[in-house]
Amino acid sequence: MKLPELPDLPVRGVLDRIVETLAERETAVLVAPPGTGKTTLVPLALAAGTAGRVLVAEPRRLAARAAAGRMAALLGESVGETVGYSVRGERRVGRATRVEVVTSGLLVRRLQGDPELAGVDVVVLDECHERHLDADLLLALLLDARAGLRPDLRVLATSATVAAERLSVLLGGDRAAPVVQVQGRTHPVEMTYVPSLPRERVEAQVARATRAALAGTDGDVLVFLPGAAEIRRTTALLADVDGVDIVPLHGRLSAAGQDTALRPGARRRVVLSTAVAESSLTVPGVRAVVDSGLARVPRIDRGRGLSGLATVRVSAAVADQRAGRAGREAAGWVWRCWPEYEHGTLPAYPEPEIRTADLTRLALELACWGTADGHGLAWWDAPPPGGLAAGRDVLRALGAVNGDGDVTERGRRIARIGLHPRLARALLDGAAEVGARAAAEVVTVLDDDTLISGVDLTAGLRVLRRERPARWRREVERLARLVETSDGVDDPAFVVALAHPERLARRRGPGSASYLMVGGTAVTLPPGSGIGDAEWLAVGVATRDPGRSDGWIRLAAVADEQLARRAASSLLTTVDEVDWIDEDVVARRVERLGVIMLSEKPIRDPDRESLGAAVRRGLTSIGLVVLRWDSDAIALRQRLGFLHRTLGAPWPPVDDESLLAAADIWLGPELAAARRRVDLERIDAGQALRRLLPWPDAARMDELAPERLEVPSGSRPRLDYSTDPPVLAVKVQEVFGWTDAPRLAQGRVPIVLHLLSPARRPVAVTADLASFWRTGWPRVRADLRGRYPKHAWPEDPATVPAHRGTARNAGRG
DSSP states (O other), rough: OOOOOOOOOOGGGHHHHHHHHHHHEEEEEHHHHHSSSTTHHHHHHHTOOOOSSSEEEEHHHHHHHHHHHHHHHHHHTTTTSSSEEEEETTEEEETTEEEEEEEEEHHHHHHHTTTTTTTEEEEETTTTTGGGGGHHHHHHHHHHHHHOOOOOOOOEESSSSOHHHHHHHHHHHHHHOEEOOOOOOOOOOOEEEEETTHHHHHHHHHHHHHHHHHOOOSSSSEEEEHHHHHHHHHHTTTTOOEOOOOOOOOTTHHHHHHHTTSOOOOOOEEEEEGGGGGSSOOOEEEEEEEESSEEEEEEETTTEEEEEEEEEEEEEEHHHHHHHHHGGGEEEEESSSGGGGGGGGGSSSSSOOOSSSHHHHHHHHHHHHOOTTTSOOSSSSSSOOOHHHHHHHHHHHTSBBTTTSSSOOHHHHHHHSSEEEEEHHHHHHHHHHHHHHHHHHHHHHHOOGGGSSSSSSHHHHHHHHHHHHHHHHHHHHHHHHOOOOOOOOHHHHHHHHHOOGGGGEEESSSSSSSETTTOOOEOOOTTTTTSSSSSEEEEHHHEEOOTSEEEEEEEEEOOOOOHHHHHTTTGEEEEEEEEEOBBBBBEEEEEEETTEEEEEEOOOOOOHHHHHHHHHHHHHHOOGGGBOHHHHHHHHHHHHHHHHHHHOTTTTOHHHHHHHHTTHHHHHHHHOOBBHHHHHTTTTHHHHHGOOOOGGGGGGHHHHSSSSSOOSOOOOOOOOOSSSSSSSEEGGGTTTTTTOOOOETTTEEEEEEEOOOTTSSSSEEEEEEHIIIIIIIIHHHHHHHHOOOOSSSSSSSSGGGOSSSSSSSOOOO
8 A cells, every 4th residue: 555645744754653663562652642643644654564454443433434534535535445434333445445444332343253353454542541431441352362362463552641651551561562752733822711600501601702712713613512412502502693604513413414514614613512522533724712621421320220421520631632622723712611720620631431431331342252350351440340240230130141240142142233231132122022113213212312302202203203314214224124123013112111121210199290210219300391291101311410319301201000010020029028117017918110119918917027027127216215114114224234334244235226136035025016106105114124134143233233322311312323423412411421432333333422402402523422521521511501500510520410301409510
């Protein structure tokens, strides 16, 4: 293959070096910023230096088509001759094709079918820095193939960022792969920060910045937005701008629409783009960039069973790549839609998809490769074990892997379809019920919900069938060819339920917009959904806004209970339940679909063990306070608690947790007979507690922790064991003659005396009575003599007998 005169792009000067390095070392890393020509010039140079085919793996279909078109134009040919491309549902290659651009996911499938990649000499992994899930998996599988079947396969990884050290080590193993760096030609870029106004939506903020860019600059304006919905809304906000074409650019556009955005226009343009224009595409004529600072990335909420795309802040590296688009051809301007002080808080690099995305498809590809857990592969970032295990659980439910995680024949068929395994299962099983084309129509929409507007899937399908957009029609035809056709009743809800049985949902109340999904997540129909008053829904797409516990239904079809039972039969359970419900034991046979109760019937004679367990749960839910606790029972519990804290075993713990755990022991007979709250309320807690007394030690309980204690006056006041140490409250005259108070628990614990006045008001607190008589009594005595002159308040309490009354003639001094 002979190269033509190539454009003067920065990478041209190192093409020979790249070819020679790869020939010598077989792996290499090319670091070059966007616009340097790495995507188009490097593959052509590699093809000119080898006899085999060069495969270029791009993360997106749009980038694959654009790269192939640009290379073919450089050769003066049409796509499909020397340069071709293959993306899902479309292939333009010929026998003479030397450079084939493919998506990363498609190359994974090709590698699964032919691990040797027969006829391929070089694989170029483009835009590795974007860290897409398929690209990370492809890198791991290619390295594994090189380690075994194809040690001669050459691999070049390209990146727009300088963080290439890890990539170099991965590719080179013990000997790091060479890194070739190319500097881009950049022009000065002037930066303006545009904070949002109060309650201003991102589309309004971006439209405001775009108007400023149009007024202050020449040339086209490239605007970065997170998704197609925001592009549509921003287009509407800019509809009144004269003399400017508003052009969308995103991966869901038709090929013609994408080509329009990638060609210079006759008039000035505003190109509203998703992340596809960050690095792997060149949009000509751009002099200004407006950056929303947002991107749409895959996320899974495993706790709620919701997965999809989440809107996140971009990383600093991505923000720099976007800004660089403004300075490719001349001096440029950038409007960033966030405050300048927030820029320093951006994450350095994008979060790898493998850490946050649904890993079901990855788990299936690993099972097909023969390593269900991914061990033995060289990963940039290894898949999280929890996410991988969750993916395998889904695959087992679909019959795609067996109990050991090995792929089944059904799993291989699911993998070959090239969709998420849930959608592939819906296509395969749905075709047998509703027909191949009807199943393919629904699955295509589930895979790309931007094809329709609104929530009502059935209404959206009617519009698609009437208008027959090319993108939808081609994918439907492709999928229908993959499955056997049969006659059936067109039922979109059934196909949705096959893909997402856990998202079948039943209304939570008459007229309510809230639904409970089989998986346990609550979701809400947005106002004006058009679905009507449906009891059951098959939810195809649901999302959750930050801070909300419930999700929003974005796409659904009306279903019914019969359909739910049929589509999600594996989630049907019938169990006998004996439980504590509304303060009563309820025994019933319950049929559920996931968490949704379908029916219940009372059980007349439940087994005693289940009854007892239900009553114990009831006691735990209400608490021990439900029992009958009189003052004696409370005092007994406090004394036992004191002995356990002081002496330990064999004195039992009597805190709530311990008593509930031992309920069968001390509440045994009463608990066994209880069926309702009122039965628990009748139980004498004091009598029951005595079953916990340890024998023979219990015979010494009154000695170790007496309920009452005799004082010198002859009174027997009650000890208070609710505090540590225990308290004895007694009138001060009643302890005259005591030089020291008795100690409890074999002399281990002193008593705290609360000494009271004749009116039983506290006058002193002491645990050292002898010290109190010496130092504290004179002050207390003076106060008491003034307040209670009829009582005897001797200087030396030992000279007056302890007494309960006034003792008028005793020790008056």
